[in-house]
Amino acid sequence: MSTPTETLMPFDEAMERYEPVLGLETHVELGTASKMFCGCPTTFGAPPNTQVCPVCLGLPGSLPVANAKAIESTIRIGLALNCSIAEWCRFARKNYFYPDMPKNFQISQYDEPLCYDGYIDVEVDGETVRIGIERVHLEEDTGKSTHVGGATGRIHGADYSTVDYNRAGIPLVEIVTKPITGTGRLAPQVARAYVAELRDLMRALGVSDVRMEQGSLRCDVNVSLMPRGGTEWGTRTETKNLNSLRSVERAVRHEIERQAGILDAGGRIIQETRHFHEDTGTTTSGRSKEEAQDYRYFPEPDLVPIAPDREWVEKLRAELPEPPSVRRRRLQAEWGVSDHDMAAMRNADAIDLVEATVKAGAPPADARKWWMGELARRANESGKALAELPITPEQVARVCELVASGQLNDKLARQVLEGVLAGEGTPDEVVERRGLRIVSDEGELAAIVDQVIAENAEVAEKVRNGKIAAAGALVGGVMKATKGKADAARARQLILEKLGVSG
Amino acid sequence: MSELIRKTAAELGRMVASGEVSAVEVTQAHLDRIAEVEPKIDAFLHVAAEAALEQARAVDERRAKGERLGPLAGVPVAHKDIFTTVDMPTTAASKILEGWRPPYDATVTRRLREAGLVIVGKTNLDEFAMGSSTENSAYKPTRNPWDLTRVPGGSSGGSAAAVAAYAVPLATGTDTGGSIRQPAAVTGIVGTKPTYGGSSRYGLIAFASSLDTPGPFARNVLDAALLHEAFSGHDPLDSTSINAPVPPVVEAARQADVSGMRVGVIKEFVEGEGYQRGVLRRFTEAVELLESLGAKTIEISCPSFAYALPAYYLIAPSECSSNLARFDAMRYGLRVGDDGTRSAEEVMALTRAAGFGPEVKRRIMLGTYALSSGYYDAYYGSAQKVRTLIARDFEAAFQQVDVLVSPTTPTTAFKLGERVDDPMAMYLADLCTIPSNLAGNAAISVPCGLAEEDNLPVGLQIIAPVLGDDRCYRVGAAVEKALEDRWGGPLLKEAPSL
Numbered sequence A: 001m002s003t004p005t006e007t008l009m010p011f012d013e014a015m016e017r018y019e020p021v022l023g024l025e026t027h028v029e030l031g032t033a034s035k036m037f038c039g040c041p042t043t044f045g046a047p048p049n050t051q052v053c054p055v056c057l058g059l060p061g062s063l064p065v066a067n068a069k070a071i072e073s074t075i076r077i078g079l080a081l082n083c084s085i086a087e088w089c090r091f092a093r094k095n096y097f098y099p100d101m102p103k104n105f106q107i108s109q110y111d112e113p114l115c116y117d118g119y120i121d122v123e124v125d126g127e128t129v130r131i132g133i134e135r136v137h138l139e140e141d142t143g144k145s146t147h148v149g150g151a152t153g154r155i156h157g158a159d160y161s162t163v164d165y166n167r168a169g170i171p172l173v174e175i176v177t178k179p180i181t182g183t184g185r186l187a188p189q190v191a192r193a194y195v196a197e198l199r200d201l202m203r204a205l206g207v208s209d210v211r212m213e214q215g216s217l218r219c220d221v222n223v224s225l226m227p228r229g230g231t232e233w234g235t236r237t238e239t240k241n242l243n244s245l246r247s248v249e250r251a252v253r254h255e256i257e258r259q260a261g262i263l264d265a266g267g268r269i270i271q272e273t274r275h276f277h278e279d280t281g282t283t284t285s286g287r288s289k290e291e292a293q294d295y296r297y298f299p300e301p302d303l304v305p306i307a308p309d310r311e312w313v314e315k316l317r318a319e320l321p322e323p324p325s326v327r328r329r330r331l332q333a334e335w336g337v338s339d340h341d342m343a344a345m346r347n348a349d350a351i352d353l354v355e356a357t358v359k360a361g362a363p364p365a366d367a368r369k370w371w372m373g374e375l376a377r378r379a380n381e382s383g384k385a386l387a388e389l390p391i392t393p394e395q396v397a398r399v400c401e402l403v404a405s406g407q408l409n410d411k412l413a414r415q416v417l418e419g420v421l422a423g424e425g426t427p428d429e430v431v432e433r434r435g436l437r438i439v440s441d442e443g444e445l446a447a448i449v450d451q452v453i454a455e456n457a458e459v460a461e462k463v464r465n466g467k468i469a470a471a472g473a474l475v476g477g478v479m480k481a482t483k484g485k486a487d488a489a490r491a492r493q494l495i496l497e498k499l500g501v502s503g
Numbered sequence B: 001m002s003e004l005i006r007k008t009a010a011e012l013g014r015m016v017a018s019g020e021v022s023a024v025e026v027t028q029a030h031l032d033r034i035a036e037v038e039p040k041i042d043a044f045l046h047v048a049a050e051a052a053l054e055q056a057r058a059v060d061e062r063r064a065k066g067e068r069l070g071p072l073a074g075v076p077v078a079h080k081d082i083f084t085t086v087d088m089p090t091t092a093a094s095k096i097l098e099g100w101r102p103p104y105d106a107t108v109t110r111r112l113r114e115a116g117l118v119i120v121g122k123t124n125l126d127e128f129a130m131g132s133s134t135e136n137s138a139y140k141p142t143r144n145p146w147d148l149t150r151v152p153g154g155s156s157g158g159s160a161a162a163v164a165a166y167a168v169p170l171a172t173g174t175d176t177g178g179s180i181r182q183p184a185a186v187t188g189i190v191g192t193k194p195t196y197g198g199s200s201r202y203g204l205i206a207f208a209s210s211l212d213t214p215g216p217f218a219r220n221v222l223d224a225a226l227l228h229e230a231f232s233g234h235d236p237l238d239s240t241s242i243n244a245p246v247p248p249v250v251e252a253a254r255q256a257d258v259s260g261m262r263v264g265v266i267k268e269f270v271e272g273e274g275y276q277r278g279v280l281r282r283f284t285e286a287v288e289l290l291e292s293l294g295a296k297t298i299e300i301s302c303p304s305f306a307y308a309l310p311a312y313y314l315i316a317p318s319e320c321s322s323n324l325a326r327f328d329a330m331r332y333g334l335r336v337g338d339d340g341t342r343s344a345e346e347v348m349a350l351t352r353a354a355g356f357g358p359e360v361k362r363r364i365m366l367g368t369y370a371l372s373s374g375y376y377d378a379y380y381g382s383a384q385k386v387r388t389l390i391a392r393d394f395e396a397a398f399q400q401v402d403v404l405v406s407p408t409t410p411t412t413a414f415k416l417g418e419r420v421d422d423p424m425a426m427y428l429a430d431l432c433t434i435p436s437n438l439a440g441n442a443a444i445s446v447p448c449g450l451a452e453e454d455n456l457p458v459g460l461q462i463i464a465p466v467l468g469d470d471r472c473y474r475v476g477a478a479v480e481k482a483l484e485d486r487w488g489g490p491l492l493k494e495a496p497s498l
């Protein structure tokens, strides 16, 4: 737990005195159909311990067989991160005891990673920052422990713990940056932008669903401070398991403020792992690295070395998708949207959806309007991601089409979307079942207009006398009488005609 | 006593296939023999009489339906208790696995069943295959049928004793540093360590993954070849399994001809200290015999073999320290101290302290130390370099000769209790066998006579290159044939009747 004497130094002041050095380790669960070393399925959310077998339970005598698809995905990630791909490398055993590790060692990679020495460019405040990639390696995930009772949710102090081995053996790619220096006050944003860029890259490669909240992308951040003008890096801390972009940024910012406070008071930074708390935005001490475990790595004797065929690697390189940053710039130009709007779409994970909607025939502005407006609101209300809403880009495109052709107005369109989300069918089916088509029969509309004018004689008189703005109330009356199904523009036109004024 | 137990596996297979005898009769005869000798030799940890008769009946039914049976269908086999079996307990002779029922069959187990072999039970071994005498079993020591005061070798001592006592014609073993060849030698039978990767490790409870090799025991070379062929071959469940056809071992055993073959005598293994005189005598005679059969023999020096034993005692414990980490009371097996007040870590420690025997603990500690940061390069790293040098010595040797020969083990069977307090003396039993585990090549031990000092069996080791397993059988069968002509029957005829 944090010592009571810890005082934070305000961020701006910390930045005047110190230069932060960052390092990020990101774990990405690959979306392969089967686990890393056995044939068990990897579906998220299955009942505990139902996706297990002798291999991923580490039963005596069982042996691992490497998943070729996972190796391919890792190489594609490495290539997309501009890495060199090892000519020959091995898996290694990382030995430590923990109940969620069936074998009490994790099959990982040690000094022979599959991919190494690459980089990725990220943009922060219009500035491009190049992040060096130290290594990309492949390993197996552990089971998931749940500690019941006790205050902290950790194993110490818990009444009892349960372990779900469904996650044990799911392929996990670890991406480690080189030390990130010279970013100054942008450091927290750079960390966030890097993780966001990785996430977009994984999605573009189609190798993972990268759902941070489900833990399929998890991030550890190393932070240390160096006095401005200094040359020697300070002692670093490692904040573990950050599970949102916002947490990454906040955790870096907090660690900078906390470490600066300690250094300023003449204190010493302890090399340790720290836990981030979403509620307070602070970190607290975890295990001290000074009592660090010796993992006793050695080459995994149950697996043969990996020697990726060079032609195959080149083929994978040639087939890489357009990099996300390039694609974003292209789409922004095609859609003619501002930097701000593009950033908003990216933050809402709406870019793919808008693109698909445009592909299905909708004008970009309309597609963006519905996804970022009504649908974003609905997603927010139900606590879901946009992509999880039960509506397809094609259906949204159809709604856009119905509005463009005058068969729906925006208000009706919102009701159609509501119907689709409620599972009432396709947009056309919802229009049919709810009777939402605009009143387009001129005779019927003219009769309603006459009736509204008669019922609102005073207002009508004002309009006749030139106070055209008052016509809005009459249009409202028409809309009310038609339950919103009238074309408001046409109703207004009729009202003005009948009252003998021109609009 | 039924005469069936004196038959070879090949004969029994032929008799069952032809209907001359039923598999049930054959199985019952061996179960009776087990009941008779087991009180004296303690070869089995589990005898599965009912399951065995059930399997035998299934073979008889298949025959009755007109199905063509394989060469070993209906033949009893004893299975080392380190292979998983769904229908029998699997303990690796350790208390930590007492009562565990595996939910799956090892590949070797599955292939035995597919070949129609009748698994009569699980045999005793040194705990987790760590030892050379079977005295490290957590349950009981096994005794050598030649002299009940002596060890049957190890770690596969139960299997070797069962075959030598005519309790079964065939048995499985695993060889990590000599655990098949050394017990075969000291019990006067045949045992093979196939090429590493030639037989599947899936379902073999790991001791040292890069060394463990399943192999056969039999009373003659052809039977060993038949069993070798029955359970070997590529297995997609074992990544280190070699994707190549099984070498033609049965054909080679029938060929039994060494004329024109070049045989190398490993200089380092006849000149060193610690070799029993009678062992060296029988070995020298075997070399002369090979020459008389038309082989050309030359002396070969393998200087790196001097470092094989220390390298082995770094690599094997290192791998074992990691392989045995999974026995932690969390998921299966023994659990000690779980009284609701102790942490998972404490329960793990108490269970491992209670569940592992002293030799297993010794090796876990050795291996943990050898892999620790700061020591890795000096110990594990250097041992791996030695391993490369040993493989090179073999490579150079096999440029000059077709096979290499040596005594299988420096001495005949030692007395129970004689070496339990002297691990170094115990480790020396595997001096001649370890290099082939480190290099991964094939080797066999065949009986070559009795040492005159103690009238106990001596083994001749024949070593062949990787995937040259057939050469072991070819030379072994030729030696066997010539010696049996000389002796007027198999060496086991000399063994006391139990």
Ligand SMILES: [Zn+2]
Residues within 6 Å of the ligand: A035, A038, A039, A040, A051, A052, A053, A054, A055, A056, A057, A169
């Ligand atoms: Zn599995």
